[in-house]
Amino acid sequence: MADAMEQLYQQVILDHARARQGAGELLDYGGESFQINPTCGDQVTLRVNLDPAGETILQLGWTGEGCSISQASLSVMHELVTGHPVTRAEELGGYFRDLMAARGRELDAVRQEALEDASAFTGVARYPARIKCALLGWMALRDALVQARGRA
Template structure:
């Protein structure tokens, strides 16, 4: 199973879903992991409470890039509530230090379950969560109409 999980991460880091630009985002956030140098910029467009477009750019290890790719696949076109719920479940997985979650939560995570093994390595948890931190910030900006946290 661990080999399958590793393959999911490698596949997503090579064929990145959602990587690209968004011309006029409602919110955006640039985040850096100072420990390893990974970085990402997440941009979102909202229509009501739906994430209509989620785009990202970045560089870093396969874990951070795969997490961003899977995040895009799972959240574009979904509601803010669904995004927050999935983000919270993923953070729970990452802080579980490699323990699997309950079966319903694991099912909800779909390909994000591949990061179960990553959670055993504290230095790698930040890599997996980097894009999710950027998403949370970008969504707050989009909802409340200011981009003070966005870096240029």
């Protein structure tokens, strides 16, 4: 059973790396963050557009280069947070950081389920060198949200 889950998780990551959700330059935005992983060279420029009250993520776009893990993580993140409240995005970011800190162990059922496809990165957390790849987009989102909320 564990092998079947591992294969499913790997397929989710590969699917998102190939069909990158949210990839593309966002021209109208309130916050922007450029992040680079100096260890491997992965990089992303992420832009976010919030509603006028600064409470909901209306649009999120990103451009970047890197390994399938960093690109898939950005794609999954885009699906999870676009159209949702900033507070929910921050909560999910915390869950994802917890997942990476768990080093390959699943989180409790509530957080694991909330992460949806992002739970596929459970196995990635077993490899310390890959954790930064998976977190790259989430760190960019955190930074871009701070900027966008400051301007809202």
